Amino acid sequence: MSTLPLIFIDGDQGTTGLQIHERLRGRDDLRVLTLPAAERKDARRRAEAINSADIALLCLPDAAAREAITLIENPKVRVIDASSAHRTSPGWVYGFPELSAEQPQAIAQAQRVTNPGCYPTGAIALLRPLVQAGLVPADYPLAIHAVSGYSGGGRAQVEQYEGPEAAQAAPFVLYGLGLAHKHPPEMQLHAGLSQRPVFVPSYGAFRQGIVLSIALQTRLLPQHATLETLRAALQAHYAGARYVTVLDAQQSATTAQLDPTRHNDSNDMTLGVFGNPEHGHILLCAVFDNLGKGASGAAVQNLDLMLGAQ
Known part of the structure; x- marks a missing residue:
């Protein structure tokens, strides 16, 4: 079984999800999981996928992102939410690494990261x-x-x-x-x-x-x-x-x-x-x-911090 971290992109057909997928293409330090079209709205398959991941990237509308969080039962799953659902929520680390000198470490150690708008x-x-x-x-x-x-x-x-x-x-x-x-x-x-x-x-x-x-x-x-x-x-x-x-x-x-x-x-x-x-x-x-620093680029920057790649 591979020891490379598994990254699940939930909503990989949206604008941000597609860009993230493209930015991760060819990387040999991680595995990317997406669902086929027939399974993207299957709650059971989405739950299985998100709970199998080391890090889940949510590229979803706000309501769907909140729903995705409720599907998580595995306490080891870490999340980067690219929606606006949690950007002012307590318990979520704001994913702008340049916010302060301490922010990169906070992101690196976080269980829940909310990507900036x-x-x-x-x-x-x-x-x-x-x-x-x-x-x-x-x-x-x-x-x-x-x-x-x-x-x-x-x-x-x-x-x-x-x-x-x-x-x-x-x-x-x-x-x-x-x-x-x-x-x-x-x-x-x-x-x-x-x-x-x-x-x-x-x-x-x-x-x-x-x-x-x-x-x-x-x-x-x-x-x-x-x-x-x-x-x-x-x-x-x-x-x-x-x-x-x-x-x-x-x-x-x-x-x-x-x-x-x-x-x-x-x-x-x-x-x-x-x-x-x-x-x-x-x-x-x-x-x-x-679509870069304002979305997918920031998400991958946060992902790399969480993986210890920066």
């Missing part, structure tokens, strides 16, 4: 170090804007843009106008905010990639919060990070635009601090792949 990944990456450093007040009236590729809407949206009716798909869509999106509680909790941020999501007619931006006004920040001190705080926090890069002053000064597809098919993320001191305006930006 795509948009929250960028917002938390920018805000948490600055809130912790006292440069952005926890009660700052934040508005977070983000544009994602259409794949962020899952298979149905991908089919809308890549299927026979693609010519009729909108070039750009602003949504969530009721300001009741599911991501703000996750952003608030893990960024250390005391108030719910306003979140304005959108997507464009490109497959994948995200640009997320947060505008700040220096008159509402502590006196020591400047373009330079905010950038330095982010650089210090992510010094030595494998997947996160912070643009330095020269790079920022020569950057005229941000391409959301810059890091497609990778687990990389670039953070930037831009601004106009004359007007007292600062713009925090994050660029990454919504």
Whole structure:
């Protein structure tokens, strides 16, 4: 019998599941288990599969992910949940390794890891170090804007843009106008905010990639919060990070635009601090792949930590 760890992908035909499967293809340090199409909705077979795994990767809608947890009887089964079902739940370790110096070890030892949402990944990456450093007040009236590729809407949206009716798909869509999106509680909790941020999501007619931006006004920040001190705080926090890069002053000064597809098919993320001191305006930006660092790339990064491969 093989001693290689067995990884069960529950929901391997969804956008995230397919990407995870592709990222694990060819690895010789683990075994991947998926169910054939006829058995994916068979509760007994799913229960058998999940309880046979060393680590189960849940790539499911929220309700199905919660149901999958109830199927676990084997106490040795560890879980990475890629849904939003447990991102603010007690007892679950937040799967953003760059959150703090202690987070990689917490993930490595965890039984239950919740993968971050795509948009929250960028917002938390920018805000948490600055809130912790006292440069952005926890009660700052934040508005977070983000544009994602259409794949962020899952298979149905991908089919809308890549299927026979693609010519009729909108070039750009602003949504969530009721300001009741599911991501703000996750952003608030893990960024250390005391108030719910306003979140304005959108997507464009490109497959994948995200640009997320947060505008700040220096008159509402502590006196020591400047373009330079905010950038330095982010650089210090992510010094030595494998997947996160912070643009330095020269790079920022020569950057005229941000391409959301810059890091497609990778687990990389670039953070930037831009601004106009004359007007007292600062713009925090994050660029990454919504299917990479925002989903499957993060899941595999967490998986490797749990397997002791990082």
